[in-house]
Amino acid sequence: MAKVITFTNQKGGVGKTTSSSALISGLAMRDYKVLGIDLDPQGNLGFYFGVDIENHISIYDVFKGQNTIKEAIFHGEHCDIIPSNILLSGAEIEFNQFGREYLLKNVLAQLHDHYDFIIIDTPPSLNVLTVNAYVASDYLIIPMVPEILSLLGVSQIKETFLAVQKFYNSKLSILGILLTKYNGRTILAREVLEMSEKIASQLDTLVLESKIRPAVVVAESPAHGISIFEYAPNSNPAADYNSFVDELLSKL
Ligand SMILES: Nc1ncnc2c1ncn2[C@@H]1O[C@H](COP(=O)(O)OP(=O)(O)O)[C@@H](O)[C@H]1O
Ligand SMILES: [Mg+2]
Numbered sequence: 577m578a579k580v581i582t583f584t585n586q587k588g589g590v591g592k593t594t595s596s597s598a599l600i601s602g603l604a605m606r607d608y609k610v611l612g613i614d615l616d617p618q619g620n621l622g623f624y625f626g627v628d629i630e631n632h633i634s635i636y637d638v639f640k641g642q643n644t645i646k647e648a649i650f651h652g653e654h655c656d657i658i659p660s661n662i663l664l665s666g667a668e669i670e671f672n673q674f675g676r677e678y679l680l681k682n683v684l685a686q687l688h689d690h691y692d693f694i695i696i697d698t699p700p701s702l703n704v705l706t707v708n709a710y711v712a713s714d715y716l717i718i719p720m721v722p723e724i725l726s727l728l729g730v731s732q733i734k735e736t737f738l739a740v741q742k743f744y745n746s747k748l749s750i751l752g753i754l755l756t757k758y759n760g761r762t763i764l765a766r767e768v769l770e771m772s773e774k775i776a777s778q779l780d781t782l783v784l785e786s787k788i789r790p791a792v793v794v795a796e797s798p799a800h801g802i803s804i805f806e807y808a809p810n811s812n813p814a815a816d817y818n819s820f821v822d823e824l825l826s827k828l
Pocket of ligand 2: 698
């Protein structure tokens, strides 16, 4: 059975896609069989892995019943990706049938035996797509940036998490908060860390030990179609994401 991990935060720009792609690549480098799934209509995750997202069969086509999940898989050199594209932005209105919360879980059932890990990237919202990710997952990771405003609003994630846990998926748990673009040396960062620890305890979880430092190479690597580990192996974020992958593996 694959372990399913979702990156979630209804705020944009907190490092969901960056961290999803780093975890996918980091696990693949450790010889695990990994599938990444993009549930964000912006389609960034597919782009990161070099998928032609406008023309490839996407998760939208699968949810619509036009293609099988296997047909939507892009087979990369190191890992597999199911991309998304802008068509998915109508999901809230289009997928309104009974059981719509189970669309992803149902199609993933066929793939569990093929992978060690399935990593899901989500849109910056708490909608039917996010709920589908939560219903299909074992674990959530909440990336956050060290800005006071970005730390607010976590109560909405908590509400969604608790509702999904109660009604759809009792085994769902939060692995932790991942601080990204985090420079531990500033005074603000220390205040942010304390605040994140409070938020984590409200969610019954922890702030992960590994924190991701900022560096421009993170923004550059997607355009080159290679992971941060290949693009800038000696950079701070590459080292930080490596310890993040190891920390997760030690917790699972
Ligand atoms: N550690 C980091 N250092 C510098 N820039 C980063 C870092 N992590 C993410 N970024 C940049 O911040 C922006 C938002 O990150 P992204 O992963 O797309 O967030 P989200 O998916 O939550 O919207 C991107 O341009 C990304 O390259
Ligand atoms: Mg994103």
